[in-house]
Structure formats: structure tokens, C-alpha cells
Amino acid sequence: MSTLHVALLGFGTVGKGIYETIGKQQDHLRAVIGKEVKVSTIVVKDLGHHADYQGSAKLTTDMQEIIQDQKIDVVMEAIVGKQPAFDYLQQCIIQGKHVITANKEMFAAYGCALQKLAEKHHTKIAYEATTAGGIPIIATIQQLLQANHINNIQAILNGTSNFILTAMRTDHLSFDKALEKAQELGYAEADPTNDIDGHDAYFKAMILSELVFGRKPAPENIQVTGIRDISSDFLQSACPKRIKHLVTLARTDGDIICRIEPQALSETHPLFAVEGVDNAVHLQTDILGNLTLTGPGAGALPTASAMIEDLCTIVKEEQAVLPIEKALAPHY
Amino acid sequence: MSTLHVALLGFGTVGKGIYETIGKQQDHLRAVIGKEVKVSTIVVKDLGHHADYQGSAKLTTDMQEIIQDQKIDVVMEAIVGKQPAFDYLQQCIIQGKHVITANKEMFAAYGCALQKLAEKHHTKIAYEATTAGGIPIIATIQQLLQANHINNIQAILNGTSNFILTAMRTDHLSFDKALEKAQELGYAEADPTNDIDGHDAYFKAMILSELVFGRKPAPENIQVTGIRDISSDFLQSACPKRIKHLVTLARTDGDIICRIEPQALSETHPLFAVEGVDNAVHLQTDILGNLTLTGPGAGALPTASAMIEDLCTIVKEEQAVLPIEKALAPHY
Structure with a gap:
């Protein structure tokens, strides 16, 4: 079974909720998308705040470890404020990564710009978690x-x-x-x-x-x-x-x-x-x-649910499109 | 712009609601799915009940006019009772047509069987309108x-x-x-x-x-x-x-x-x-x-809305899959 490599941007209440839910729902996700979902990298602001972290994903303060990592398919962003989130997500999209955000302030300001950029780079951007919490x-x-x-x-x-x-x-x-x-x-x-x-x-x-x-x-x-x-x-x-x-x-x-x-x-x-x-x-x-x-309307788990729904939708859409790329555009 | 050919099975309150809504939302549908949606054939039980019908779609009592018509892509069914609806939809699926149903009694009894048959024949079956009216x-x-x-x-x-x-x-x-x-x-x-x-x-x-x-x-x-x-x-x-x-x-x-x-x-x-x-x-x-x-919970327009949502979803899924068929399985 192939593996979907995911990076988290932010490891506060919501980031931790996503990380734990992906771990807990591993069997369920395998059944839904036919892939192992692995959180490989988590970008945080200050490693000192996470001294008790015991997980297997790598914690780092260096955003380049996500942007430059060709293996990472999807970036799930749960930080606060317009910047640096907007810059970071633009760089991820340019590198061909799909992006899922829970950042309402950033998306309210730059949602259109990010959607256009994603279209240009043939990646997906999803934002279910930005609005009305767990309500889809x-x-x-x-x-x-x-x-x-x-x-x-x-x-x-x-x-x-x-x-x-x-x-x-x-x-x-x-x-x-x-x-x-x-x-x-x-x-x-x-x-x-x-x-x-x-x-x-x-x-x-x-x-x-x-x-x-x-x-x-x-x-x-x-x-x-x-x-x-x-x-x-x-x-x-x-x-x-x-x-x-x-x-x-x-x-x-x-x-x-x-x-x-x-x-x-x-x-x-x-x-x-x-x-x-x-x-x-x-x-x-x-x-x-x-x-x-x-x-x-809010909370770590409803937000995690919304972001994981986005993740599954993106993977399923990709699974439908992937063979086209393979067959029609092998250079892509 | 290409045309999506649709047939209606049943022309009671719901059938008429679908027919009128497709006509009224033509511009909207063109924008959403990039196709003209044309209702070409409507199967009714008794032509005498529709003496005042003025529409352009052909009214007929002969279900074979839908089943044998290679042009018809999607059949929207809004009749009552398990039979003949189940038989009719099976024949449509075997002919490679997508099927959208509002028939709760039939789908409660034979939903699984129809879904398996549709999978076998690479067609889609959708049933949003069977349950809870216009609520998606x-x-x-x-x-x-x-x-x-x-x-x-x-x-x-x-x-x-x-x-x-x-x-x-x-x-x-x-x-x-x-x-x-x-x-x-x-x-x-x-x-x-x-x-x-x-x-x-x-x-x-x-x-x-x-x-x-x-x-x-x-x-x-x-x-x-x-x-x-x-x-x-x-x-x-x-x-x-x-x-x-x-x-x-x-x-x-x-x-x-x-x-x-x-x-x-x-x-x-x-x-x-x-x-x-x-x-x-x-x-x-x-x-x-x-x-x-x-x-x-019911009504012609909410039901029509649910069935047209199904129609759009099916067309969009087909648009994603179609190039695969063309590229990988030209014999299909």
C-alpha cells in the first residue's frame, strides 16, 4: 500500500488534534483512500514549547524542511494570522504540494490569490476548516x-x-x-x-x-x-x-x-x-x-475532522486524475 | 458546446419539477458542467393524462425508447413503487446509462443490487432525492x-x-x-x-x-x-x-x-x-x-434540486474519468 506524506504547519491545539486524529483513524483512512497517511514533518515556532513531544514525526522550526521535501504530498496548515502563513503556503503550492488550511484570517485575505496559484500549479487547496468549525x-x-x-x-x-x-x-x-x-x-x-x-x-x-x-x-x-x-x-x-x-x-x-x-x-x-x-x-x-x-463551531477535533475530510477529497480527486497525467502527460 | 441527453421516467409532480427546473436553470447548468442539458424523452404511464403537454421532449409510454436510445446519457427516475422501476433501471444501467432516482421504496429494497450492477457496468447511480427531500x-x-x-x-x-x-x-x-x-x-x-x-x-x-x-x-x-x-x-x-x-x-x-x-x-x-x-x-x-x-422534506422543487445536484456530480466525475478511458482503454 502506498503512503501519503503529510506535513503539519503549526502544532497548537488544532495541530495536535490533527496529528492525534490521523494516528487514531489510520485504519479508517486506509479503507477510505487506500493509502497509509504518514505525518512526516511538523513545523513549529519554538522547539522549547514542545519539550515533552514523543511522536514519530520530525519537529523543526525550518519551513524549508517542508517546502524542499519532494516526498511531502500535502501540507496541513493550522497557524494564526496572515503572515507567514500566506508566504509559506505559496511556496508549498509552487513546489506542487496540495494545501489544506484552517487559517481563516489568512484565507479571508488571500483565498482567491491562493486558489489562482493552486490552479496554475495543478495543486488543490481546501479550506473547509476555516468556516463554521466542524460543520461541512x-x-x-x-x-x-x-x-x-x-x-x-x-x-x-x-x-x-x-x-x-x-x-x-x-x-x-x-x-x-x-x-x-x-x-x-x-x-x-x-x-x-x-x-x-x-x-x-x-x-x-x-x-x-x-x-x-x-x-x-x-x-x-x-x-x-x-x-x-x-x-x-x-x-x-x-x-x-x-x-x-x-x-x-x-x-x-x-x-x-x-x-x-x-x-x-x-x-x-x-x-x-x-x-x-x-x-x-x-x-x-x-x-x-x-x-x-x-x-x-470550533475545537481541535471538529477542526481536525474538517481538515481530514479535505485530505480525503483531495486524494480521491487526485486518484481520478492521476492516470490521465500518467497516460497523457508522462513528462508532467 | 456538447449536449448531455437526459430522459425522465415519470412525469408527475416531481417529474414536472425536474423538467421545468432543468429548463429554467439552463444557463446555470452550462456554467457548472460546461454542457447543454437536454431532456429528450419522458416515459409516462398514460399519454391521456398529459393532453395539455406543450414541451419539446418526446412523451412516450414505451420504456424501450429510453433503454435502446444510445444517445441518452442519464435517466432520472421519479415514479412510485418497487416495480417496474427496478427492472427499468437495471436495463438502463446494463445499457451504460447513469441513473438518478428519487424512488425511496425501490431504492430501500434494491439500492445495494443497483449499486453493484452500476459498478459492474461502469455507470453511476445517485439517490440524494430519496431521503430527506432537499436536505443534501x-x-x-x-x-x-x-x-x-x-x-x-x-x-x-x-x-x-x-x-x-x-x-x-x-x-x-x-x-x-x-x-x-x-x-x-x-x-x-x-x-x-x-x-x-x-x-x-x-x-x-x-x-x-x-x-x-x-x-x-x-x-x-x-x-x-x-x-x-x-x-x-x-x-x-x-x-x-x-x-x-x-x-x-x-x-x-x-x-x-x-x-x-x-x-x-x-x-x-x-x-x-x-x-x-x-x-x-x-x-x-x-x-x-x-x-x-x-x-x-418533500416537494417538487427540493426534489428537483437534489436530482440536479446528482446530475452535476455525475457529469463532473465523468469529466475527470473520461480521459482515462480515452487514453488507457480506447476499446471501452
Whole structure:
């Protein structure tokens, strides 16, 4: 049985989740793609942070060990921020490697550029894990767009904000206490700015906009408000409605509109019952009607699941195309 | 631009929905698959029922006009009952045609046999429209199974039953009055047995069981109870819980268990808020966690959407494989 060589870029919570899941699901992966999946190299920022590492993959701080290694077929990236991720992935693509990313900030900024580069170099780029955690929203939208136009999306895309709003409402906590609880439970970072000020939801909304509408909204059509200024009293006064941090993306008169803001949802709204760290996406389409997907919005395992789904899809697509290359373009 | 020749088997509500949608989405389909999609032949039971037909596709009662027509690439089947659908589709597959079906009763009985036959004859068979209406549940499960085991499914799979239970609870109707309302609105057949006695949900559960667990439950592990004996008083007395007609599929100690029966769901249950003719499927997986999909459970357009998604997937897979055949097996 042949071996698929994989490199990881980043070995934080998500990177470790991918590494452990690939190890644990080895038999399953063999059955699905007919290959052994081997993580050969992991690039980290600081070896000192991984002194207790016991795995068999090589840990290194030198990205060139991935880029220059001809054996590595796929690079799975789970680091934070636009750079150096964008530079690294460009170099991987130029070397003919497939790329799977969970990096929403980078992909929101450079997704189109990376997709064009990948097309040019006959490699694949997949990004299921960037948006809505474990919910297979990218694959589902790609599936629906075959027969439908999607005209409107409403979504809860930040699990931390949804957890805080849920805890404030159900446990009558102040914003600060709910944030503290989220941090204790590992649902919020020490610096929660990205989550509570709507930046994280904004990155995901831009990725969805490019997928669904083929482009981002014009800057003047984007409005982002976080949840920092919401009081427990305000949440209670909205009852029986529930305040949710809602992303709305809509096509109106040729423009794309994006609003990210707290909104009061009534009991019959499809996202009313989405509580805690869950995410959900409600799609309005022209043929199918309305579809709602609800599931875990973040976490190491849901993210690992999404990235491994991407890995299998890429391998299967390659297996279909490979014989063409072999037969028609032996020089390729 | 080349043309994809499609035949329809059945021209009732769903068949007409497919025909009209393919016509309406012609530009969209051209962009997605790079081909003109032409419905050339429609097989009906009785030409007299279609005296007002004005379309350009040929109407016929002779199935051989599809089976023997070498030009027809794909057959889309939307008739009812195991036979003659199974015989017809077998003959189409043997002639090398791809097959897309919305026929849950037939596919629940013969899905495995048709899939094996299709594999033998290098054709594709797709069945997204058999289960959960417009919800892309087959594609989603295929996507998730790449990285996950699915251990448990809870679902609302019969829109008619869900509509009746919702109307009885919210409008305080008797079962008979609610059924009458469903029939008036076109949500229930003149003979509603299949829906209200759980047969329709059973067909869909068997299709999901084969997809998720690789086999059906043993007959002694299947229990089916419909909604015929439920009274409005019983629904009111369950309040604040809601009685839903629930399908449960689970793997326990190597056995597959299937229970289809009315159950009281509390407010926090993921299917509590699924009302009216909607369907929903809640999947419990080992890596990703829990995922819920909610959408239209039936209807001509959602079914047409699912079948056109299948059509596009088949064409794209064929476009990837075709050059292999051309290059490696010119005799094929």
C-alpha cells in the first residue's frame, strides 16, 4: 500500500488534534483512500514549547524542511494570522504540494490569490476548516450551488460570542463574568478581541461571500459590531426573543451586503435554538428552499475532522486524475 | 458546446419539477458542467393524462425508447413503487446509462443490487432525492464518513407526519382534521397510509442504514409505529415537550437498531424546533461531534434540486474519468 506524506504547519491545539486524529483513524483512512497517511514533518515556532513531544514525526522550526521535501504530498496548515502563513503556503503550492488550511484570517485575505496559484500549479487547496468549525459548510454550499443560487445567508459563526451571550442570558452573568467563564473553559483566548469584536465572524463571512457570490462585499457595504457592549439586562429585556451575534450576507440589486451585529431573534427563527459554542448557517436558495446546518463551531477535533475530510477529497480527486497525467502527460 | 441527453421516467409532480427546473436553470447548468442539458424523452404511464403537454421532449409510454436510445446519457427516475422501476433501471444501467432516482421504496429494497450492477457496468447511480427531500443528507454523510464514524442518527424523515403533528398541536386539530388540511395543501396523498403509518420513514431509514452502517438492521431490530393513534389531547398533555415522529438508527454491540415512533422531545433536543413539512437529521459522530441539518422534506422543487445536484456530480466525475478511458482503454 502506498503512503501519503503529510506535513503539519503549526502544532497548537488544532495541530495536535490533527496529528492525534490521523494516528487514531489510520485504519479508517486506509479503507477510505487506500493509502497509509504518514505525518512526516511538523513545523513549529519554538522547539522549547514542545519539550515533552514523543511522536514519530520530525519537529523543526525550518519551513524549508517542508517546502524542499519532494516526498511531502500535502501540507496541513493550522497557524494564526496572515503572515507567514500566506508566504509559506505559496511556496508549498509552487513546489506542487496540495494545501489544506484552517487559517481563516489568512484565507479571508488571500483565498482567491491562493486558489489562482493552486490552479496554475495543478495543486488543490481546501479550506473547509476555516468556516463554521466542524460543520461541512463549504462542501454543502459547493453541492447546493450546482443546482441553486444562494440569495441570502444568516449565520452564527463565532462560538465564543454565542457561548458568552448564552451564559449571560441563562445564568444571568455580566459580560465580564461570562467572558471569564469562556476563558476558563478554553472557549476564549487570553486576548478575546478577535472573537468578541466580530473580527473572527468577519473573516468567515468574507470566505463565504467569495464562495457564494464570487466576491467580497464592497467595504461601504460591510458593517461589523461585536458583543462587548451588551449588558445582561439588555438580554433579559429582549426575552422571549434571544440576542444572537448574527452574520447576514445578502445579494441586493447587484450589491453584496454584509452585516455582523447582535440581533434579537424570535422563537420561530431558524437560529433561535443555537446555543453555547455551536455555530449554525441558514441558507436561502432559489430551488431547494431554506436549509439550516448546526454543529460545533470550533475545537481541535471538529477542526481536525474538517481538515481530514479535505485530505480525503483531495486524494480521491487526485486518484481520478492521476492516470490521465500518467497516460497523457508522462513528462508532467 | 456538447449536449448531455437526459430522459425522465415519470412525469408527475416531481417529474414536472425536474423538467421545468432543468429548463429554467439552463444557463446555470452550462456554467457548472460546461454542457447543454437536454431532456429528450419522458416515459409516462398514460399519454391521456398529459393532453395539455406543450414541451419539446418526446412523451412516450414505451420504456424501450429510453433503454435502446444510445444517445441518452442519464435517466432520472421519479415514479412510485418497487416495480417496474427496478427492472427499468437495471436495463438502463446494463445499457451504460447513469441513473438518478428519487424512488425511496425501490431504492430501500434494491439500492445495494443497483449499486453493484452500476459498478459492474461502469455507470453511476445517485439517490440524494430519496431521503430527506432537499436536505443534501447523502452527500453530507459521504463527506463526514471520510473522517468520522457515525454512531447514532435521530431524524424526522416524513414531512406529512410532521405537518400533521404540528397542526394538531398548534391549531388544536383532531388527527382527521389535520390530515384533511395536509391533503388540501398537497402535503398528503389521497391514500396517506405510507406517510402516517411510518412506511415512508422506514424506506428512508433503510437507505440511511445501508449508507452509514453498510447494512440494514435485522428485521427483529426494527420497530415501526405511525402517528394514526395519536390524539390532540395527548399532544397537549406532553407540553412543553413536543411529540415528533422520530427515526432512531443506532449501532449497539455490533447490532443496528431502528426505531420509528412518536416520541416526546424536550426543548433542548436538536429536533424540537423542526415544524411543519420540514425534515431534519441529527448525526452523532466520533470526531466531529454532533451535526444537525434541517430543510424542506418533500416537494417538487427540493426534489428537483437534489436530482440536479446528482446530475452535476455525475457529469463532473465523468469529466475527470473520461480521459482515462480515452487514453488507457480506447476499446471501452
